[in-house]
Amino acid sequence: MNTLIFRTMAGPIVVIMVLFSVFIxxxxxxxxxxxxxxxxxxxxxxxxLGLAKGSRAARKALRLDPLGMVGFGVVIAxxxxxxxxxxxxxxxxxxxxxxPLGETSVPLSTPLVFxxxxxxxxxxxxxxxALALEEDGP
Numbered sequence: 001m002n003t004l005i006f007r008t009m010a011g012p013i014v015v016i017m018v019l020f021s022v023f024i025x026x027x028x029x030x031x032x033x034x035x036x037x038x039x040x041x042x043x044x045x046x047x048x049l050g051l052a053k054g055s056r057a058a059r060k061a062l063r064l065d066p067l068g069m070v071g072f073g074v075v076i077a078x079x080x081x082x083x084x085x086x087x088x089x090x091x092x093x094x095x096x097x098x099x100p101l102g103e104t105s106v107p108l109s110t111p112l113v114f115x116x117x118x119x120x121x122x123x124x125x126x127x128x129x130a131l132a133l134e135e136d137g138p
Contacts, residue, residue, distance in 0.1 A: 002052070010052030017045035025119045026112070035115035039122025046123075047130040055134040066127040073120025080113035 021041035028034025050058040084093035092114075098105040 007052050010048055014045045014049045017048070018042055021045065021119075021123075025115055028115050029109065029111045035118030035120075036122055038115075039119040040126065042119070042123045043126035043130060046127045047134070050131050050134040055131045055136065058131055058134075062127070066124040066131070069120045069124030070128070073117045073122075073124060075117070076120065077114050077117030080110045080117060083110050083113075 018041075021038040023038075024033035024041060025035050025038030028038065046058055046062070049061060053061075081092040084095055085091060087093075087095065089095075092110075095110045097108045099108055
């Protein structure tokens, strides 16, 4: 599966997949998508990169340890749930903030923060597994 065409096209394909995964993650609260499916798409992108260029090159492209992303994602997801307790609401109650930006406003919310945490957990877990399976051996 290590053809010249695959190795050449892997870079652009990975970029498109990662951008699409971020788009899916960010639109997930108001439309189909979310952190889980976004993380799956991003992990698939890293698997493609690992198949095309090797596991070592994929890890170098990440610059961060995927397992570290898992831990950071769990902390972010937990903090998004604890934020509602500051207002005296039950755990995981949504808090919304409209950020004015020019003539429009951007809605920010704790579900978005939770989705980002889930994205990092899924991405880190599946990337770790995929890259471990693609290792060259001892």
